[in-house]
Amino acid sequence: MQSTLLRNRLDEIQSQAQPEKEWWEKRRASIQSDFMKELEGDTTSRSQASTLAGKAGSDEDGVLVEVGGHGNSGKGSARKRKGKK
16 A cells, blocks of 8 residues: 555656756746846946946045144054053
8 A cells, every 4th residue: 555655656746857847947047048138237337337437537546534633643643542552
């Protein structure tokens, strides 16, 4: 009895194997095509962004920062902090 039930269940599983395999192959192809479209979109947007960045300036432009604001130089206040440890 157990042998018969096991064989029936195995037959069911094997009959479903081919349709499931085809479904997964279609799913894989769909995902792959979506990734390729996304990659193509990224390269297009990157090339446009780099063209715009070249015209307007780059992200690596320097920024000027004033040190100290109350008459103290940055170095003097740093020495004071080190001494108070």
